[in-house]
Amino acid sequence: MKYLLILLSTLFFSNTNAQCRSFAKENCKQLLGNYIATGETNTSELKPGEKHQFMATFYKGQHYRVAICSDEALGNIQFTIRNAKRQLYFDNHGETITNFDFRVATTQQLIISLIAPEISIEEDENNQNKKEEISGCVSAITGFRL
Amino acid sequence: MRKITVYILLTTIIGCNFNDNKKVVNEEINIIETKINDGIIENIYYSIPSPIETTILIKQGGLKFSGELLFPESNLKPFSKKANAALILGILSADLNYAMVYEKQKETSQLLEKVINVAKEINLSQVINDKTKERIDQNINNKDSMQIIISDQFWEIDNLLKENEDHDLAALLVTGGWIEGIHIASELALVDTANKSIKEVLTDQKIVLENLIQLNETFEYNDEINEFIIIPLIELKTIFDGIPYPIDKLDSTSIKLIDNEYELGNYLTFNLGERDLNLIRNKILAIRENILIHIL
Numbered sequence: 457m458k459y460l461l462i463l464l465s466t467l468f469f470s471n472t473n474a475q476c477r478s479f480a481k482e483n484c485k486q487l488l489g490n491y492i493a494t495g496e497t498n499t500s501e502l503k504p505g506e507k508h509q510f511m512a513t514f515y516k517g518q519h520y521r522v523a524i525c526s527d528e529a530l531g532n533i534q535f536t537i538r539n540a541k542r543q544l545y546f547d548n549h550g551e552t553i554t555n556f557d558f559r560v561a562t563t564q565q566l567i568i569s570l571i572a573p574e575i576s577i578e579e580d581e582n583n584q585n586k587k588e589e590i591s592g593c594v595s596a597i598t599g600f601r602l
Numbered sequence: 603m604r605k606i607t608v609y610i611l612l613t614t615i616i617g618c619n620f621n622d623n624k625k626v627v628n629e630e631i632n633i634i635e636t637k638i639n640d641g642i643i644e645n646i647y648y649s650i651p652s653p654i655e656t657t658i659l660i661k662q663g664g665l666k667f668s669g670e671l672l673f674p675e676s677n678l679k680p681f682s683k684k685a686n687a688a689l690i691l692g693i694l695s696a697d698l699n700y701a702m703v704y705e706k707q708k709e710t711s712q713l714l715e716k717v718i719n720v721a722k723e724i725n726l727s728q729v730i731n732d733k734t735k736e737r738i739d740q741n742i743n744n745k746d747s748m749q750i751i752i753s754d755q756f757w758e759i760d761n762l763l764k765e766n767e768d769h770d771l772a773a774l775l776v777t778g779g780w781i782e783g784i785h786i787a788s789e790l791a792l793v794d795t796a797n798k799s800i801k802e803v804l805t806d807q808k809i810v811l812e813n814l815i816q817l818n819e820t821f822e823y824n825d826e827i828n829e830f831i832i833i834p835l836i837e838l839k840t841i842f843d844g845i846p847y848p849i850d851k852l853d854s855t856s857i858k859l860i861d862n863e864y865e866l867g868n869y870l871t872f873n874l875g876e877r878d879l880n881l882i883r884n885k886i887l888a889i890r891e892n893i894l895i896h897i898l
Contacts, residue, residue, distance in 0.1 A: 477764070477765040478765055480761065481761055485757075492654075492749065492750060492753040492754070493652075493753060493754065493757040494651045494652055494655060495649070495650070495651060495652035495756055495757055495760050495776065496649035496650070496651055497649075497757070497760070497761065498647055498649060499764075508647075509646045509647070510646060510647035510648065510649055511646055511647070511648055511649065511813060512649040512651070512813075513649075513650070513651050513806075513809055513810050513813060515651070515655060515659060515803075515806060516802070516806070517659060517662065518655065518658075518659070519863065537866075539852050539866075539867060540809075540852060541852050543852070543853070543855075545857065545866045545867075546864075546866075556864075557863055557864070558863060558864040558865065558866050559863060559864075559865050559866070560865070560866050560867055561856070561858075561865055561866065561867045561868055561869045561870075562852075562867055562868065562869055562870040563802075563806035563809065564809065564852065564867060565809050565812075565813065566866075567646070598649075600655060602658075602746060602749055602750075
């Protein structure tokens with residue numbers, strides 16, 4: 457029984473990871489509109505309350521869009537952009553805003569964070585299991601304008 | 603939940619002249635702080651921009667095309683190691699971007715053929731193949747379409763490598779592209795010594811190289827890649843470390859709204875001296891030589 461559970465959970469996670477692999481291409485890329493992908497795409501699988509962060513370089517003189525997408529199960533993702541000193545430039549505060557257009561005065565690295573909100577479920581044993589089962593893909597994609 | 607207040611400095615610029623009629627608005631926004639503490643970086647991933655961005659910046663800087671700077675190998679033999687193929691694919695992709703941005707049709711066509719052949723060796727034929735060539739041939743006179751197709755192709759290659767869990771190959775692809783981009787930029791900087799923009803492009807690579815090294819540190823490569831690529835890149839970083847980058851002067855309170863687009867941060871300047879430029883150029887030439895002798 458124990459081995460069956462391990463096998464099932466392995467299959468579950470393999471499937472979830474496989475879904476996330478093509479997640480950006482299928483769900484996020486179109487959010488770039490007429491911006492061209494810079495190649496700086498990041499995808500991860502998150503559970504409620506977890507965070508994915510990556511650091512990307514943005515050149516002075518270019519016009520950028522950072523777009524995010526996520527599985528509905530995760531709710532509205534909080535999306536922030538900070539500079540290398542971790543000072544906040546942009547925060548969607550978990551609202552439905554999924555992209556941000558900008559340029560930088562000086563070429564710099566920016567830290568892009570995607571945070572899955574905590575989900576409020578009543579704290580009994582069954583619900584705790586449900587909460588642990590919730591997970592989904594998140595992606596952030598960056599593009600520049602020609 | 604606790605309420606916090608954020609002050610955003612919005613500078614609205616009226617009219618086309620950025621120096622005139624600036625209206626500064628201090629806007630107070632009340633936001634709700636979530637339970638999640640976003641102040642500490644636990645795990646961070648590193649991304650490197652595709653070489654097409656550097657190439658576009660080089661062209662915007664008014665520099666000319668030089669075919670002599672392209673990777674010299676004309677007969678690419680099959681690679682015994684996928685890692686080596688990924689590195690070379692990155693180099694050829696950067697050259698392809700360079701030729702394409704400058705609308706050099708002959709070079710674009712030749713390089714595309716090489717890129718398709720090397721891509722086959724690391725199972726990328728489903729995203730770059732003869733159909734790609736047909737699409738490019740049909741749009742050869744439309745620069746914008748070409749740039750979109752080739753940028754998309756680079757994204758598709760990177761994406762497929764990651765989908766296949768070949769993250770190490772994806773990292774080497776961008777490493778190869780970066781090396782070639784720096785090679786082109788540093789050689790052009792020597793030709794046009796008065797051009798400030800090319801020096802800016804090169805100086806900017808200081809922070810890209812930091813990310814590139816961090817990215818590569820997460821993988822275990824074969825001895826050739828380590829000895830002839832990664833170690834020299836770390837040595838190159840020490841040259842870039844000598845260029846002052848005043849991170850402490852970065853200021854997030856400067857957010858300006860210009861032509862309906864936010865401009866983040868303040869203006870900082872860096873100085874790339876002739877000595878540093880020569881050191882960078884020589885190191886990149888040595889890495890390219892390593893590739894020709896040991897990786898091909």
